[in-house]
Amino acid sequence: MNSLTDIRRPPALTEEVYARLFEQLITHSIAPGTKLSVDALSRSLNVSQTPIREALARLEAQGLVVKIHLVGYRVAERIEPDRLEQIYEFRLLTEPHMAALAAERTSEPSRRELLVQCQRMKSDCTSDTPEDYARFSRLDEAFHRAIAVGSGNKVIEDALSALHVHVHLFRMSQPPTAVFDAIEEHSQIAEAIAAADPQAAAKAMRRHVLNSQRRFT
Numbered sequence: 541m542n543s544l545t546d547i548r549r550p551p552a553l554t555e556e557v558y559a560r561l562f563e564q565l566i567t568h569s570i571a572p573g574t575k576l577s578v579d580a581l582s583r584s585l586n587v588s589q590t591p592i593r594e595a596l597a598r599l600e601a602q603g604l605v606v607k608i609h610l611v612g613y614r615v616a617e618r619i620e621p622d623r624l625e626q627i628y629e630f631r632l633l634t635e636p637h638m639a640a641l642a643a644e645r646t647s648e649p650s651r652r653e654l655l656v657q658c659q660r661m662k663s664d665c666t667s668d669t670p671e672d673y674a675r676f677s678r679l680d681e682a683f684h685r686a687i688a689v690g691s692g693n694k695v696i697e698d699a700l701s702a703l704h705v706h707v708h709l710f711r712m713s714q715p716p717t718a719v720f721d722a723i724e725e726h727s728q729i730a731e732a733i734a735a736a737d738p739q740a741a742a743k744a745m746r747r748h749v750l751n752s753q754r755r756f757t
């Protein structure tokens with residue numbers, strides 16, 4: 541791993557450590573099941589233990605690492621194919637309806653923000669590098685979360701967030717799995733929500749989830 545000592549401000553350092561570890565976990569450059577010690581990571585990244593601990597706590601909340609009592613952390617295993625199929629059944633049940641609700645209920649600023657998020661995906665994810673792949677997985681997750689928030693249904697929002705859908709999906713394949721198709725599909729969803737068209741939003745989301753299932757399984 542490269543040294544991160546050139547980054548001085550603590551919040552930026554924590555974010556950088558987190559982004560670096562996230563990328564390595566999503567792309568399997570650190571394999572599932574690997575034990576992670578705070579001390580060893582601190583030495584290899586050449587930073588103090590505090591940003592490492594903060595980054596690991598965030599990764600644990602996302603389901604990417606598991607805390608082992610008195611030992612440290614272990615990289616979470618990939619999910620089983622059966623479970624992945626069940627996640628898609630759940631997504632198909634919930635997400636098109638969630639998009640329709642978002643088209644009806646999302647505030648004006650949040651509708652515009654969804655379009656901005658789509659622009660950001662287009663401008664920030666232009667290559668097939670692990671960095672862009674990891675970045676897209678985070679933007680994808682944020683996009684679906686924003687629609688869940690816009691739906692006004694906190695139960696759907698909580699259920700989707702507890703599944704860590706995007707973390708699991710992006711770990712199933714290696715870059716660059718049709719990121720560009722997904723970006724286009726996101727634009728269609730965002731435009732339907734921006735136009736306050738529930739039927740079009742549901743249809744676009746359904747298409748996106750089905751295509752995603754084809755891409756990842």
Ligand SMILES: [Zn+2]
Nearest residue numbers: 680684722726
């Ligand atoms: Zn998506």
